[in-house]
Amino acid sequence: WHPLTWWSHMLDVELFDLDAGAHHRTSALLHGCNALLFFLLVLRWTRVPAAAFVAAALFAWHPLRVESVAWIAERKDVLSGLFGLLALHAYTGYARRRGAARLPAYLGTLLAFGLALAAKPTLVTLPFVLLLLDLWPLRRGAPVLRLVLEKSPFFLLSFASSLITLHAQEASGATGMAGVLSAGVRVENALASIATYTAQFLRPRESACLWPHAGLLGDGAVRELLPTAVAGGLLVAAALVFAWRRRRDAPWVGVTLLWSLGSLVPMLGLVQVGYQSHADRYTYWPLLGLAVAGAMLFETLLGALPRHRGLVRFGAAAFLLTALVSARVATDAWRDSRSLWEHCIEVTGDNFLAENNLGNLFAREGKFEEALGHFERSVELYAGTAPDPDSSARWMNLAAARSALGKHQGALAALRKAVSLDPSAPQPRIALADALAREGKDGGAVRQLRRARERNPEDARVAAKLATLLATTRDDGLRDGREALELARAACKLTASRDPLAVSALAAAQAELGAFDRALALQERVLAAYRDSSSAPDPFEREMLQRMDAYRKGRAWRKTP
Known part of the structure; x- marks a missing residue:
């Protein structure tokens, strides 16, 4: 449920028709605006231009941003980010004003938050971020209960948005994966995702448009994920302990870590939507907290190592340059569909959905031999404990490729498998009936x-x-x-x-x-x-x-x- 995002797409069509380049430029422009807003926000908080630049560059140049900007359908990330950052700006003004002058800033914060939710509901955690900002950098000394009550309209908006989103996802079948993955596997993947996101942030590398869920690749993949999940759990525990110990002399540590960790919760797959274990696009808002942490670490090191400031600056520049180069390489993969899915398979390895989509691409081009190999690989790789909503469609794709190559018995076998996976769906049975009729088996x-x-x-x-x-x-x-x-x-x-x-x-x-x-x-x-x-x-x-x-x-x- 993201009506504001749909309106932005409709406006693009009105202005630019179906010129894909123009639609891409709109997303890039929004991302650029977000980088500028983030720079100005950190500057307001720290009054240190260098730290603000590091934070904005970490956010804007990181390869984790590529998917949100290069994929037109992910307009909701950059648009919700825009209004989320505007909400933080308005709230900063509200917290620093006194008397009647505060009301417009408060209402502006609430309005911007509502627009952010209408662009992408994953910003439901923003009220918690506002509470964290009360600790640092705003350092508001008001009683905790008063600060919480002050956020009650924001929590009501979050609650309403969550209900609407859940209803919309259930109505569209997006939550169909809930019956495919057990609760234990989802918790394991959530912990592993925390470790993975942290590693991706600290070690910028090429991104991929789909990281398949281990629970859909079989028990072996789930077992292989366990060490990463343990690492994720230990990382959370260590970060919380460290933040608690530094709460007085460096409150920014706890605030930025909890900002990122808390904002990730809706995207960790505890309620699984889709096939991904984690997704680069999910980090657009949550990792703003780590970007602020990186900027504060940079500023802290400059103060703690006065004789080695050149080395600190060189290290920061090298990291940012590495991120920028990695982002440039990752952007190249989005130049066309074939490059995208081939790159995805190269980066992620076993990827049943990428194989299926690449097969569809070859099938549309009439290259059924190439398509057949990818479709066969797709159904071979998928090992979900229960059929997912699209498993029968992948078998139907395989059947179509076999039929186009004259392998009619193989096509019938694939269609029977598709019917068995989703007996109530009409399309697999229609396809099987058509195939039987072509064989004279009326x-x-x-x-x-x-x-x-x-x-x-x-x-x-x-x-x-x-x-x-x-x-x-x-x-x-x-x-x-x-x-x-x-x-x-x-x-x-x-x-x-x-x-x-x-x-x-x-x-x-x-x-x-x-x-x-x-x-x-x-x-x-x-x-x-x-x-x-x-x-x-x-x-x-x-x-x-x-x-x-x-x-x-x-x-x-x-x-x-």
Whole structure:
């Protein structure tokens, strides 16, 4: 749920149509604005330009930022970041003012926070960040209860946003992975993600657009993840102990660490959404805290090592330059889809989703031999303990590639696997029925469509497919014009007679019952509408012309052997 982000995309389309470069430039501009806002924010907090520059550069140049900026669909990161930073600016002004002058700043903070949530709800943790900032750098001495009550409107917004987001994700099926990964695996991955994010921040390297969840790669991958999870748990414990010990002389340590750690909680996969173990884009807001920590460490070292300030500056410059070069290399991978997925496989290793997407890319280009290898690798790698929402689709992709290469028995086997993984879904059964019909196994095709109809009585495509087969099969024992007519009418009712497949099924059923004039009129209407929406003749249009020729001659249409 991110309506503000959708509006920003719509505005881009109004201004630039579908010019991808212009859309990219908008995201880059927003990221640049965020870097400037962050620089000014840290400058307000520390009054040290060098520290503010280090913080802004750590944030802006790090390769972890690439995904959020280069991927147009991740506009929500840079847009929510913009309003989140504006909220921090407004809150800083509120905390430093007195009397009636504070109210506009308070309301500005609340407004900016609401807009940030409307851009991306993961900023629900911002009220906690505000409480941390009260400790440092704002150093507000008010009673804790008063500070908490002051944030109550912010907590209410966070609560409402969380409910809306959860409802939206459940409605869209985004939480379907919850039944695939056990709670233990999700906790293990969450701890491992903390260690991984920290390592990625401290050792800038090439990023990847998808890091597959170990729980989907089998028990071996989960066991291999355990040391990283233990390291993550120890890292959290050590950081908290260190922050507590330095709470008086260096309160920034605890504030920045808790800022980053707390802001990561919604993205750690405790409620799993998607296939990723962790994602670079999830760090856009949380690692602002570590960027501030890096800046404060830089300033602290300059003060503690007066004789080695040149070395400290050189080390900071070297780190920032390394991050910038790594970000540049990572950006190159986003130049086209093939580069992106090949780079993803190169960086992450076993990656079933990247293999599937690369296979789809080759299939669209008609390179089915190359596609087949990637599809086979994809279904081989996925080892989830339960079928995920898209597992049947990957087997259907494999079936399509095998069929295109003439490996029809292999295609049927893949489609049967797809049906077994998601028996209630109509599309796998429709695909299996189509494949069986092409092999002349109309009886098997009818059985699959009847089962799909039982599970999906409101699916017009299933009704239309079954009606067409019952009206046009060459098997006299299967053919049933009256049932076909009933099914076709149901399909037309479900689609308000606007679906070419449903109306063509009705025409075929009418022809089977001898009403050739009605059949011809229906098919002519479908053809006219189809030509208006189709740019070039295709097999379906050619078949419609053949059907019309048969109806003119007073013959029912029969399925091509």
